[in-house]
Amino acid sequence: MKILLVTPIFSQHWDLGHCWLKAFSDLGHHVSLWDFRLTPEPPTEDYDLAFVLKGHQRTPHQLHSPKMVHWPDAVERTPDLQDTLSEYDEVFGTDGSCEWMHWMPEGISHDPDLHKNYKLERTIDSFFFGTYTERKFEFLNVIKPQAMVGNGWSKEIHALYSSGLIDMLNRVKVSINVHPNMMGPNGRMFESMACAFTITDKVRDVDKVLGAELLERVGFDTPQEGRALVEYFLEHEKEREELFVAEREAIKPYTYRAAAERVLRYV
Secondary structure: OEEEEEOOOOOOOOOOHHHHHHHHHHOOOEEEEEOOOOOOOOOOOOOOEEEEEOOOOOHHHHOOOOEEEEEOOOHHHOOOHHHHHOOOOEEEEOOOOOOOOEEOHHHHOEOOOOOOOOOOOOOEEEEEEOOOOHHHHHHHHHHOOOEEEOOOOOOOOOOOOHHHHHHHHOOEEEEEEOOOOOEOOOHHHHHHHHHOOEEEEOOEOHHHHHOHHHHHHHEEOOHHHHHHHHHHHHOOHHHHHHHHHHHHHHHOOOEHHHHHHHHHOOO
């Protein structure tokens, strides 16, 4: 199958399109790329499926069917989003409350070829990675991780992506995941749990991935609970390692390859 993958893969420092490109290619399909930020018009070559990551206001009008889109963000952040995305034949997303999209958390998940335990020495007690939001600041100001990376925090805190981030996660004892809003799970949870033992805030739909029992052990509702979990698990290495195994097993079905397979079933 010939697939046109629409994503800012060349104009962003790091883009999930790399993971989707690998997933479609691993399944044996020919993938062409359209970075609409660099080239206003799509390629003229024919394709059997146009698959758009996140979407763009102009994009639906410039593609022929079958055309599908994956929207990874909370829908309330974008006014009139449903009207725009309704122009696609199928819509996939991470908001489980939307009846007009297929809930697909694996669309921002992990690649087991890349995100995994490399068995490095874990020298960092606690760690957070992610872009600044007010909700994250509220939690992290109390939890106080030993190390942080991400955009928008301060001049002393820098972003880290791809292999550099994976390497750092593999040196962490307790990784901390905080969602930007009450919708989950976010992609950082999957990447983190694949590489390091992770605690996460309890937001909507995380229990669907981890299960209620596991979430009860590694989840927190308040910043204070998050801080207490970090302190507890730093003192209980054996339990931490057992739960790390359980987390990797829980996220095992949620991969970019699984997402690509699911999308192709709608063609």
